[in-house]
Amino acid sequence: MFPGKVILSGDEAVAYGAYAASVALGSGYPGTPSTEILETLSRIGGRAEWAPNEKVALEVGIGVSFAGGRSIVTMKHVGVNVAADPLFTLAYTGVTGGLVLVSADDPGLASSQNEQDNRNYAKAAKLLMLEPSDSQEAYDFTVLAFELSEKFDIPVLLRMTTRVCHSQGVVNLWKERENAREIPYEKNVHKRVMVPAFAKGAHVKLENIMKEIEAFAETSALEDVKKGSPELGIICSGVAYQHVCEAAPEASVLKLGLTWPLPKKKIAAFAASVKRCIVVEEGDRFLADAIASAGIPVEPKPDSLLFGELDVTRVRKQIRRDETPDPAPKAGRAPQLCPGCPHRKSFETLRDLGCIVSGDIGCYTLGTLPPFSAMDMCVCMGASIGVGLGLRHTLKETDARRVVSVIGDSTFLHSGLTGIVEMVYNRPATGHLVVILDNSTTAMTGLQENPSTGRHLNLDPAYPVDLAAVCKALGVDHVDTVDTTLETERFRELVKERLASNGVNVIIAKRPCILQMKKLAKLAKKESVK
Amino acid sequence: MSAELVNVVFAGIGGQGIILASDMLTEAAFKSGYDVKKSELHGMSQRGGSVSSDVRFGTKVWSPMVPRGEADYLVVLSEDQVEVCGDMLKPGGVLLTPSLLGDYNPGRSLNIAMLGALNAHLRFPEELWVELIRDKFKGELADANIEAFRKGAAGVK
Numbered sequence: 145m146f147p148g149k150v151i152l153s154g155d156e157a158v159a160y161g162a163y164a165a166s167v168a169l170g171s172g173y174p175g176t177p178s179t180e181i182l183e184t185l186s187r188i189g190g191r192a193e194w195a196p197n198e199k200v201a202l203e204v205g206i207g208v209s210f211a212g213g214r215s216i217v218t219m220k221h222v223g224v225n226v227a228a229d230p231l232f233t234l235a236y237t238g239v240t241g242g243l244v245l246v247s248a249d250d251p252g253l254a255s256s257q258n259e260q261d262n263r264n265y266a267k268a269a270k271l272l273m274l275e276p277s278d279s280q281e282a283y284d285f286t287v288l289a290f291e292l293s294e295k296f297d298i299p300v301l302l303r304m305t306t307r308v309c310h311s312q313g314v315v316n317l318w319k320e321r322e323n324a325r326e327i328p329y330e331k332n333v334h335k336r337v338m339v340p341a342f343a344k345g346a347h348v349k350l351e352n353i354m355k356e357i358e359a360f361a362e363t364s365a366l367e368d369v370k371k372g373s374p375e376l377g378i379i380c381s382g383v384a385y386q387h388v389c390e391a392a393p394e395a396s397v398l399k400l401g402l403t404w405p406l407p408k409k410k411i412a413a414f415a416a417s418v419k420r421c422i423v424v425e426e427g428d429r430f431l432a433d434a435i436a437s438a439g440i441p442v443e444p445k446p447d448s449l450l451f452g453e454l455d456v457t458r459v460r461k462q463i464r465r466d467e468t469p470d471p472a473p474k475a476g477r478a479p480q481l482c483p484g485c486p487h488r489k490s491f492e493t494l495r496d497l498g499c500i501v502s503g504d505i506g507c508y509t510l511g512t513l514p515p516f517s518a519m520d521m522c523v524c525m526g527a528s529i530g531v532g533l534g535l536r537h538t539l540k541e542t543d544a545r546r547v548v549s550v551i552g553d554s555t556f557l558h559s560g561l562t563g564i565v566e567m568v569y570n571r572p573a574t575g576h577l578v579v580i581l582d583n584s585t586t587a588m589t590g591l592q593e594n595p596s597t598g599r600h601l602n603l604d605p606a607y608p609v610d611l612a613a614v615c616k617a618l619g620v621d622h623v624d625t626v627d628t629t630l631e632t633e634r635f636r637e638l639v640k641e642r643l644a645s646n647g648v649n650v651i652i653a654k655r656p657c658i659l660q661m662k663k664l665a666k667l668a669k670k671e672s673v674k
Numbered sequence: 675m676s677a678e679l680v681n682v683v684f685a686g687i688g689g690q691g692i693i694l695a696s697d698m699l700t701e702a703a704f705k706s707g708y709d710v711k712k713s714e715l716h717g718m719s720q721r722g723g724s725v726s727s728d729v730r731f732g733t734k735v736w737s738p739m740v741p742r743g744e745a746d747y748l749v750v751l752s753e754d755q756v757e758v759c760g761d762m763l764k765p766g767g768v769l770l771t772p773s774l775l776g777d778y779n780p781g782r783s784l785n786i787a788m789l790g791a792l793n794a795h796l797r798f799p800e801e802l803w804v805e806l807i808r809d810k811f812k813g814e815l816a817d818a819n820i821e822a823f824r825k826g827a828a829g830v831k
C-alpha cells in the first residue's frame with residue numbers, strides 16, 4: 145500500500161483515491177487538465193483505458209456499474225458535453241457499483257476552446273457534486289464519492305478545475321486499498337430500461353433522492369466553517385477557498401465541499417452570522433444564484449469576475465469592491481508546431497494552395513498561427529468535417545472548391561467518423577476533401593494512445609483501427625495515404641486533383657509525431673534492457 | 675531557515691526543464707518539513723511557448739499560485755522571459771538569470787545550475803539536492819547535473 149505523506153497533483157490524488165476505493169475500471173478520453181488521472185491509475189496498478197470519446201467512456205462506466213463494479217470516468221469540461229446524453233439518463237437509472245464522473249474544468253482557458261462551468265451539469269442533470277479544493281481533498285473526496293454514489297444510488301460529479309488538477313501539494317494517503325465487493329448480477333428492468341413507463345417513476349425517485357442528499361448535506365461535515373470576523377463572511381468552494389484564506393485571513397469562511405444539492409440551512413445560518421456575506425467563485429455565479437434563489441441574501445461577484453481564473457489578487461479586489469480592470473497579462477512566447485513536426489508540410493501546402501481550412505482540435509490547431517495561417521475555423525472535437533460540408537453546400541462554387549477539412553487521428557476516431565458518413569450521404573455538389581493528419585498519437589494532451597496506434601493506455605499491444613479501410617468501407621471515393629514531409633509534391637498534386645473533382649475524398653497525411661517517435665525509442669530501449 | 679512563506683517563480687520556454695526544476699524544489703521543501711504547493715499550466719505551453727511554474731513553501735500554504743508582485747525569487751531560464759514575468763517579483767525580490775553563471779555554459783543542465791544559484795539563497799543542505807538529482811538522473815547524467823548544481827551555487831557570491 146502507499147504509506148503516509150507524499151506530494152501529489154490533484155489529478156494524481158484522484159487516481160490514488162480511486163485505487164484505494166478498489167475501482168474496477170477507469171475510462172475516459174484525454175483532455176487537459178484531466179489526462180493524468182487515468183495515466184496515474186494505470187501506473188499504480190489500477191485498470192484504466194482510453195475510450196474513443198467521452199460518451200463511450202461513460203457508457204462503459206455505466207456497464208461496469210450495472211455489473212456491480214466501481215468505475216471512474218474522466219474528461220475535460222467540454223468532454224462532458226459529449227457524454228451528456230448518457231449522463232442525464234444515468235441520473236434516472238442510478239448505479240449499482242459506485243460511479244464517479246470527473247469533470248476537469250478550465251477557467252482561464254489554459255488549454256481549451258471555452259470556459260464553461262460544469263457545475264451547471266449537476267443542477268441540470270440532478271447529480272451529487274463534490275468539489276475538492278486541493279490535492280488532499282481530491283484524494284479524500286474521491287474515496288467518499290464512491291461511498292456516496294452507492295449510498296444514494298446516483299452518479300457523483302467530482303468537479304475539478306485546472307488549479308486543483310495541476311497544482312501539487314502534500315497528501316496523506318490514509319486509506320488501505322479496500323476489498324472490492326462482489327455483487328451478483330440481478331436483472332432489474334424498472335431500474336435500467338429507460339422507456340417512458342419506467343423513466344416516469346425513475347424521475348420521481350431521483351427528485352426524492354435529491355431531497356435525501358440535501359438532508360444529508362445539512363448533517364454531514366463536508367463543509368468547513370472558519371470562525372473569523374463577524375464583519376465579513378465568505379462562501380466559496382474549490383480552489384477559490386485557498387485564495388480566500390490568503391486574501392482575507394481575518395474573514396469568516398464557509399467552504400462547501402458538497403456543492404449540489406446545497407445545504408441551504410447551513411448557508412442561511414452562516415450568512416446570518418456575519419454583517420456582509422459575499423460569494424467568491426470561479427466561472428458562473430452558480431453558488432450565488434442558487435443561494436439567492438433560496439432567499440438567502442448574499443453579495444455575488446461582479447461582472448468583471450465572470451471571466452478567467454481567480455487568484456489572490458482578484459479575490460482581494462472583490463472583497464474591497466474594486467472593479468477596475470485587471471492589468472493585461474504580458475504576452476509570452478506563443479506555442480508553436482515543433483521543428484520537424486509532420487503537420488508543418490501539410491499546412492504549408494494547404495496555405496500555398498489557398499485552401500479554406502475547416503480545422504479541428506489538437507496540436508494542429510497551431511496551424512492557425514503564422515507562418516502557416518492555414519486554418520480558418522475550429523469549434524469543437526470532430527466539427528471540421530460537418531462544418532466543412534456546410535461551407536461546401538453554401539459557398540459559391542469557386543470558393544466551395546477551396547474547402548478542406550483537417551482532423552487528427554485521435555479526433556477522427558473521437559467524433560469524425562459520423563462526419564464521413566454525412567459526407568458520403570449528403571454529398572456537396574462540388575464533393576469534399578478531408579485530410580486526416582495522422583501522427584499516430586494524441587499529441588496535444590501529452591502523447592496518449594488511441595484506437596489506431598496499436599497500443600493500449602498501458603502500452604500493451606492492441607488491435608489498430610485502420611483509418612483508410614474505415615473510410616473506404618463507408619463509401620469514400622478515393623482514400624490516399626501520403627507522407628507530406630517526404631512526399632510534399634505528391635501531396636500538393638493530390639490535393640489539387642481532389643479539389644478539382646466532384647468526389648468525396650480522404651487523404652491520410654501519415655507520419656508519426658517526432659515526440660512520439662522519441663517516446664517509442666525510449667520504450668524500445670527499456671524493453672531491450674529487460 | 676525560518677520560512678513564514680517563500681514564493682519562487684520559475685520561467686522559461688517549453689523544453690528547458692522548468693517543470694523538473696520546480697518539482698525538485700517542491701521535493702526539497704517537502705523533505706525539509708515545510709508545507710508546500712506547486713502550480714503550473716500544462717498543455718499548449720509544452721509546444722515551445724512560455725512556461726512558468728510557481729512553488730510556495732512555509733509553515734502553511736494556501737493558494738497554489740504566487741500573487742503578482744509577491745515573488746521572493748524569480749528564476750528565469752530564458753532571458754526574454756524577464757520582460758514577461760518581471761512583475762511577478764516583489765520590490766526587493768531576487769532575480770536570477772543565466773547571466774550570473776558568467777562564462778560557464780551548463781548546456782542542458784541549465785535548469786539544475788539555476789537551482790544551484792537559487793539554493794545559494796535558500797540554503798537547503800547540498801546533500802539533499804545531490805539525493806534529489808540522483809533520484810531524477812542516472813549515472814554520468816547525474817554527475818554532470820551535480821556539477822552544474824555546484825557551479826550554479828558557486829556563481830552566486
